[in-house]
Amino acid sequence: MNKIWILVTKEARDGFRNRWVIMITLVMTVLSLGISVLGSTPTGTTSVSPLAVTVVSLSSLSIFFIPLIALLLAYDSVVGEAERGTLTLLLTHPISRTQVILGKFIGHLFLLTIAIVIGYGVAGLAVSFSAEEGFAVQEWNSFLKLLLSSVLLGAVFLSIGYVISSAARERAVAAAVAIGIWLVFVLLYDMGLLALLASDGGHVINGSVVKWLMLFNPTDSYRMYNLTSSNDTALLSGMAWLSAANRVSGMSLILILVLWIIAPLTAACAVFKRRQL
Amino acid sequence: MNSDSNIVLTSLSKKYGNIKAVDAIDLTVQAGECFALVGHNGAGKSTLIKMVLGLTPPGGGQVRVMGQDPLSPAFNRMRRNIGFLPEQVLFQNNMTGRETLEFYTRLKGASCNGIDDLFRQVDLLAAANNRISTYSKGMRQRLGLAQALIGKPALLILDEPTSGLDPASRRNVYALLNERKLAGATILISSHALTELDDRIDRVAILNRGKLAALGSIAALCRNMGLPSEIKIYAPAESLHVVAQHFKDSSFTDGAGQISCATYNKVVFLTKLMALNIPLADIEVKDPSLEQVFLAYTGIRGKADE
Numbered sequence: 001m002n003k004i005w006i007l008v009t010k011e012a013r014d015g016f017r018n019r020w021v022i023m024i025t026l027v028m029t030v031l032s033l034g035i036s037v038l039g040s041t042p043t044g045t046t047s048v049s050p051l052a053v054t055v056v057s058l059s060s061l062s063i064f065f066i067p068l069i070a071l072l073l074a075y076d077s078v079v080g081e082a083e084r085g086t087l088t089l090l091l092t093h094p095i096s097r098t099q100v101i102l103g104k105f106i107g108h109l110f111l112l113t114i115a116i117v118i119g120y121g122v123a124g125l126a127v128s129f130s131a132e133e134g135f136a137v138q139e140w141n142s143f144l145k146l147l148l149s150s151v152l153l154g155a156v157f158l159s160i161g162y163v164i165s166s167a168a169r170e171r172a173v174a175a176a177v178a179i180g181i182w183l184v185f186v187l188l189y190d191m192g193l194l195a196l197l198a199s200d201g202g203h204v205i206n207g208s209v210v211k212w213l214m215l216f217n218p219t220d221s222y223r224m225y226n227l228t229s230s231n232d233t234a235l236l237s238g239m240a241w242l243s244a245a246n247r248v249s250g251m252s253l254i255l256i257l258v259l260w261i262i263a264p265l266t267a268a269c270a271v272f273k274r275r276q277l
Numbered sequence: 278m279n280s281d282s283n284i285v286l287t288s289l290s291k292k293y294g295n296i297k298a299v300d301a302i303d304l305t306v307q308a309g310e311c312f313a314l315v316g317h318n319g320a321g322k323s324t325l326i327k328m329v330l331g332l333t334p335p336g337g338g339q340v341r342v343m344g345q346d347p348l349s350p351a352f353n354r355m356r357r358n359i360g361f362l363p364e365q366v367l368f369q370n371n372m373t374g375r376e377t378l379e380f381y382t383r384l385k386g387a388s389c390n391g392i393d394d395l396f397r398q399v400d401l402l403a404a405a406n407n408r409i410s411t412y413s414k415g416m417r418q419r420l421g422l423a424q425a426l427i428g429k430p431a432l433l434i435l436d437e438p439t440s441g442l443d444p445a446s447r448r449n450v451y452a453l454l455n456e457r458k459l460a461g462a463t464i465l466i467s468s469h470a471l472t473e474l475d476d477r478i479d480r481v482a483i484l485n486r487g488k489l490a491a492l493g494s495i496a497a498l499c500r501n502m503g504l505p506s507e508i509k510i511y512a513p514a515e516s517l518h519v520v521a522q523h524f525k526d527s528s529f530t531d532g533a534g535q536i537s538c539a540t541y542n543k544v545v546f547l548t549k550l551m552a553l554n555i556p557l558a559d560i561e562v563k564d565p566s567l568e569q570v571f572l573a574y575t576g577i578r579g580k581a582d583e
Contacts, residue, residue: 003384006383006384010380013376014371018371084366084367085364085365085367086368088366089361089363089424090384091332092330092356093357093384093385094353094354094356094357094386095353096350096353276332277333
């Protein structure tokens with residue numbers, strides 16, 4: 001445990017040292033502020049909480065942005081150290097390969113959490129303070145759920161990134177695969193699903209098949225979780241039409257995300273153990 | 278504590294694709310010995326070291342380090358007693374030298390109090406708090422060496438520690454290693470040339486294409502190879518003519534004669550030459566250089582393989 005902690009502190013310090021945290025936090029803040037301000041303009045007179053609007057907008061931003069920065073953070077972690085020669089050195093120390101992966105994971109997740117909490121927190125606070133209804137009556141519950149699930153989404157793609165990084169022999173290959181994974185989970189999967197639905201016309205593929213297909217993609221689980229996290233967000237995102245039978249409970253969606261963290265992380269440890277230096 | 282800080286390799290092999298990187302090597306490094314692996318690039322030195330450190334599983338044969346299999350989980354605890362300097366390590370540029378050493382010291386579970394001493398030993402104390410991006414190549418190499426010396430390890434493994442260093446720094450490296458040796462440590466270093474080595478090395482193993490080409494002290498290797506000494510004589514033409522009549526294996530050019538002579542026979546040869554009592558301008562005696570010995574060992578074995 002102590003060894004993992006040594007790695008966590010090193011990764012965290014690296015993140016601050018090379019200004020990664022500051023840059024990502026800034027980008028997240030600017031993007032989320034921009035999206036929130038734009039998103040809340042037309043809702044001035046509706047009964048919907050402005051913060052709920054922000055949650056819906058921010059979750060759309062997260063789906064693109066968080067997997068990308070998580071993969072960027074993770075793809076280099078093993079293969080980059082291998083190329084610099086520090087990996088052989090690290091592994092001759094009394095530390096196991098599982099501890100190396102876990103240490104990097106916790107350190108990176110800490111950095112990602114800072115960026116998400118600050119970036120989205122600023123947007124959330126700004127929207128709540130400028131709202132007419134007042135600070136306290138906002139959809140804070142949904143907002144907290146957004147923060148939690150965003151951190152989980154980041155953790156999912158960090159874990160996937162370690163699998164890529166542990167398996168790749170070269171950094172360039174790892175980067176290419178990471179971008180491919182991002183494209184598949186964030187864009188292509190949903191596009192394929194949509195194409196499938198359109199071509200089928202609703203004959204064979206019914207709502208429950210689509211639901212199950214969506215559960216296989218962690219970004220879709222994340223989307224479902226946030227868009228149905230309250231009646232307001234469901235209404236806003238058009239998810240309110242979902243029949244009770246086709247709704248997946250929030251707990252199950254969180255569980256799916258957690259599984260999407262544990263499975264790749266386990267795979268990353270297994271692949272890393274077999275890696276020859 | 279050093280009675281078991283040794284390395285035993287039995288018919289150790291490793292293949293990468295069709296290439297035998299390490300081919301059936303039997304070798305024992307005794308506790309307290311300073312041992313060198315020498316070979317061209319790609320001779321199998323680094324692969325052998327990786328197997329000794331348990332970074333790569335052997336393709337065949339067995340490795341025992343301090344009596345243990347380096348791949349066994351129990352070996353993890355022994356790693357604090359091993360200092361390692363990888364070939365060409367690039368430490369993180371955005372960390373200071375001190376932060377780097379502190380990181381590895383903590384991983385080893387050693388005390389951070391000794392860090393200033395380590396910096397002093399490798400002459401880096403003044404630059405300890407500077408970022409590594411400001412270090413020169415030699416400074417980085419010395420930082421790597423300081424890293425290997427953390428916690429006064431019983432076994433030191435250094436992959437090409439003197440490559441890229443000037444002669445003064447190289448002497449300094451050997452002085453440091455000698456200090457550790459006197460304290461009882463076992464030392465295994467690798468090098469791409471015999472000339473990089475120092476007299477303080479006890480034994481040398483010459484590797485060629487994964488095979489053990491020679492094993493012994495530097496002096497023994499030179500003797501066993503049986504390379505002749507070259508004796509060059511500068512003298513007037515009449516004198517050279519006399520020399521040519523008395524000695525076989527000689528070749529002559531204008532004003533100089535060159536004669537090959539077994540190294541152990543030099544004195545006998547020179548006595549005979551003096552007994553001729555002829556006018557000579559100068560005599561030059563050249564023993565085979567380490568480089569020549571090395572090339573002879575790797576060259577002969579290399580041809581025999583084909």
